[in-house]
Amino acid sequence: MKKFIGLMMAILLTLAGCTTTSSEANQIVNVYSSRNYDVDKDLLVAFEQQTGIKVNLIEGKGDELLERINREKANPIADVFITVGGEHIYYAQQNQLLMDLDHSPYQANVSDRLLGRDWVALTQRARVMIYDVDAPLDFDVKSYDDLANEAFASSVLSRSSTSSYNIALLAAMIQREGLVKAEAWAQGVTKNFAQTPTGNDRDQAKFVMSGLGKVAIMNTYYIARLAQSSDQEEVKVAERIGVIYPENTHMNISWAAMIKDSKNQQAAQKLIHFLMENEAQSVYATKNGEFPVLAGVELSPILAKYGEFDFEEIDYEQLGSYVIEAVKIFDRVGWN
Amino acid sequence: MKQSKWLFGISGSFFGLFILFVIFEAFLRLFTPPSQSWAHIVEFMLPNMIESTLILAITTGMLTAIIGFTLAYFVTVFDFWGRKWMQLLLFIPLAIPPYILTYTLSSMFSYTGIVQTFFRNTLQLSLPGTFFHLPPMPLAIYVFVSTLFPYVYITSLGFLKRMLGNYVETALTMQKSYGQIFKDIALPLSMPAILAGVLLVVLEVIGDFGVVMYLNIPAFSTSIFRSWVSLGDFDSALRLSAVMMGFVFLFLMIVGFFKKKTGRILPSKPRNLKRKKLTGLQGVAMSTLFITILTLFLVIPVLQLLFWSWASYANIRWTMFINALVTTLISSVLISGLIVVIALLISTDHRIFSNLRTSILTKISILGYSIPGSVVAMLVLFFFIQISSWLKFPLHTSMSMLVVGLVIRYLGLGIQNIAGGYRKIGTRYHEAAQTLGKSYLKAWVTVDIPLLLPALLSGFALVFIDVIKELPLTLNLRPFNYHTLATQVYQYASDEQVIEAAIPSLVIILLSALLIWLITYPMMKEDV
Structure with missing residues (x-):
């Protein structure tokens, strides 16, 4: 009997050891994303290589992740939230889950309807x-x-x-x-x-x-x-x-935002800026067949074919x- | 001596109460005033939801009972070409996750699938699209029957092999035909075994989310999801879950009642049955029946997945895949082991005390198996976030959250198996050991556990094949950077890339099949 309890405790403790806490390192960013695509993972890897900031990722369904962020409000784990569907912005804002973003690097090249105080569209x-x-x-x-x-x-x-x-x-x-x-x-x-x-x-x-x-x-x-x-x-x-x-x-939008009171705000902001750069936008457009939000980025041939x-x-x-x-x-x- | 018994009582109660505590939030909703959307849900969703769930559960339950039991009877009493290996292969469809089979079949019959392209390109026949259209409800039933009938087949086969020898020979000397033996002896005697299998089938069907979601069938689990996600009404989703758990509780009671009514027959000594060799046309017909079933339920979907694996292997990110494979293997083994241990403690508690407390605890432990995984996931998530804020430690970013979620979800499956194992071995050996002066604990470890080993192993296998394909809990409760084969399948399938999902799907099926085979092989080897 004692052996069994001992064994169970051992298993639970080992597994608990896999915890990733945000305080361990200063150069990390925790991402909750419902964009479960290979190109998105490639972009996160590219970001890690370019900046040296480690990206921790949890993927899931948008609504469920948002519900989780809401429940974690007192002690937020996620720094960046990325999802498909503009309709989720309302819930996030109503529950005061987001914080203001610095749009300066891309603001001139993104239509006003595709960004707000605390969110920015990534693709359409x-x-x-x-x-x-x-x-x-x-x-x-x-x-x-x-x-x-x-x-x-x-x-x-x-x-x-x-x-x-x-x-x-x-x-x-x-x-x-x-x-x-x-x-x-x-x-x-x-x-x-x-x-x-x-x-x-x-x-x-x-x-x-x-x-x-x-x-x-x-x-x-x-x-x-x-x-x-x-x-x-x-x-x-x-x-x-x-x-x-x-x-x-x-137009259905994918968007990104920074979580209120998140612990790695600088890294989070950097990641969002990275995703709004020409290269990342071009990956979304050509490899994933989405409309970029940044002006001047070329469309994939199949979408370009259908015109304005x-x-x-x-x-x-x-x-x-x-x-x-x-x-x-x-x-x-x-x-x- | 008495103390060791109480150890089981305490640990059994602990786990039962813990589960109750976690899922309690759902029951609390029944006593709060309903939200605004509740009236809408009752008017527009509830009737459809009850109807679809009942149709799915009843039809699948009956069909799996008929197919599973009949096949088990045939391999027990008849000998025919291929019997020895086909009786083993019949376990394997259980390894195919129902949601993967749904994508696979839908794609095979779609405009670009192998069936329509064969008619269109190879035969140059243009048939109307309606000709190939698979209606959702029958397709869902087909998927559930073909992947879940092995539950009934396994329970019936175990029972028939032990029991039937004693009766068949007597019946044959009384000039009874095999049809009469089937109807008058095998079927009524096997009722408890069939019910045990059907119970698992029905619980899997109502707990399913992937199949009904893909086919857009308004079942309980899809409606719970719709109230929560689309109507943004989590309260109503919990309320619906509580209603559903109520139904399941009722269902468990009814099954328990029938099991009691049919009674238990303990064999004096299992006797090997001399199988009747089927020759000529009868033999051919029987072999053909088995080959057809195996082809439909196993060979065709696996061949299609193999073909897609070939078409898509260039697109697979192999490092990601290997990572997912290792994670899947380690976590499935550890978690399934843990579930079996806890199930063993609760079943032993029930066996020792066998009172109202233990029978309620056992039923509570099964509840997690019957509600949609995504609801269990949310309940566990909220529980952990609460605990974390009390402890001031982020327990909800650790693996322990997923472990607890999976334990709650699949404990029932383990308990079903182990309780069945206990019923099989009875208490006589144990009592004999105790009269020889062994303590309860010692008798348990040296006598019961070895006898129980087959049940523990099969419980482990059944839990393992559920854990390895599990999705909603894994998606919602996993720690950072945790990917399994099932989440890879989800990633591709939710992006409508069914072909890219083939390789991880196939590996899930292969691993589960391997485990089923490892566990059934020794059992079948005895049978010559």
């Missing part, structure tokens, strides 16, 4: 409509509203309303055009669904190509990723995608306040 992705170029659409589609048009009965494809991309899309619509119009739109789109929403963004493109529907809502990020796939069949799908940038195209477009002007800091209404609308209209 456009939520667009796609079709099969081999099966052109019958009429000229100009806006998201056209998805609710009767002409598209049983032909619209989308992933589920659990997807944060769809929630942010509808939240942005509520912000821009109000609850009533947003609900009518969601209702109209739901009526036009070709099938119950299922699968992820890439799947929607594949559904279109296999003829399950005519038009789908999809993120440009995944079009770029399809084009770089290890699977030749996926590359072929990417080539057949026709992209429609609607009026007021919804008209994006929506929304207040990202308020976007999160419309999320609950958006989710409730989805439930009411039956968009699963």
Whole structure:
């Protein structure tokens, strides 16, 4: 019996020994990130090599990490928070989790809508409509509203309303055009669904190509990723995608911020500046197929091919306040 | 002599109470006024959630019972070509994490998958996309049945091999057919064993998150997640978890009741059964049945993953991969070992005292196994942050948080196995040792533990294959720079790079399969 307790204590203590505390070294930065991509890890390694600052990383889902930061508020562990989805800024600001950033190195080259006092966007992705170029659409589609048009009965494809991309899309619509119009739109789109929403963004493109529907809502990020796939069949799908940038195209942003009262503020600030430099922005654009936020950085060829477009002007800091209404609308209209 | 017994009582109560303490926050919500979103959740989400969860749990439970038990019966009473190795291979589908199988099958049948490209490119046949469309609910059931039926197969096989010999020969002399033996003898006698397997299946199904999330099925776990993340209402998420735990508690009671009702049969002495050799058409049919099941549930998904591994190995960051592999191996072994030890203490406590206290403790210990991992993760996280601020030591950045989380989540699985092991060995040997003057503790160590070894090992194996593929707890509770194979699979799969997820997936499957094989091989070797 004693042996067992001894053994358990030994295991627990050994494991507890793996603790990384922020006070051990002065040149470290603790990052909580929901951008679980290889290119992001490459960038962090490049930062370590360039500055000698050790990066400690915990990856997870954005909401869960944010909840964790909130709970750790009294004694913050994270220095930098990086996530996908502008709708999270609201929660972070409401709970006073962030602190002011020094935007001076890049401010002149970043649009005002992409930064705030205590956050800055790292990349953008456009939520667009796609079709099969081999099966052109019958009429000229100009806006998201056209998805609710009767002409598209049983032909619209989308992933589920659990997807944060769809929630942010509808939240942005509520912000821009109000609850009533947003609900009518969601209702109209739901009526036009070709099938119950299922699968992820890439799947929607594949559904279109296999003829399950005519038009789908999809993120440009995944079009770029399809084009770089290890699977030749996926590359072929990417080539057949026709992209429609609607009026007021919804832009999903990834953003970074510094955690209030964090212990390694200098290193944290350095890391954020590093991610906003030309090189890092160019990695996001070419290797990960996202829109850079820094002016003058070149797009990946596949995204450059689709040309200029008209994006929506929304207040990202308020976007999160419309999320609950958006989710409730989805439930009411039956968009699963 | 008495003191050593109390050691078990105290340690059993300690762990049970500790778990209760951690998950208590969820139950507290039942007594607070509901939040604003609760009415919305009850109106729009609750009915769907109960319906989907019931459909999944009942259908999967019944199908795994039928498939698992029938196959176990066939390999016990019949001899046919390939029986010896196929009965072992049937354990292996358990090594395939359900969420990996879901991605794999969905991709195989998608527009770019092997099935559609074969028709389109090789046969030049253009069939409508609807032809290949896999509807979410049946696909989820297929995934759960094909990866979880081994639970029933294992419990039934263990039972039938020990028990059936005594009855079959008598039945055969009474001119009973194998069909009648199946219906009148094997099935009713095996009910407790089947129920034990089905219980694990059902708990896995309702605790699952990866499959229902990917397929967008509004089950309990997805709805809990939706209330929390999308509606930003953590209170309601906990409230739903408490409701769910209530259901599970009820379910455990019902299963316990049935188990009692069906009673226990202790064999006088297990007798080896002479299997009937199937020849001719019967033999071919039986072998074909087994080959078909193995092909569908094991060979096809593994071949597809192998093919993707080949296509993607150039994109894998090998240093990261090796790191993850080593971390996975060390932590899975240590944590599974720890879980088995704690499960042993609680089961021994229950065996010694066997009163209301121990039976409630046992059921509490199983609760963690039945709620979604992400909820357990949050409860453990909050608990640790609280403790850390009391102790003024950042315990929540250490590995201990993940260890505690995994113990709470998988303790039930260990207890199920060990309690079953205790039932099997009974108390007679132990009592004999005690009459010979050994103390309780000494009798326990020298008599019970060796007899219990197979149960301890199989408990370890089952916990290990759950820990190695675990995601929500690992994602939320891990310390800095801690990556496992499962988090790599998650990273690629959540970025919709199913092909890149193939190599870590395959290694998870391989390691689990190896462990299952190591543990079942000696058991099966005896069987000639």
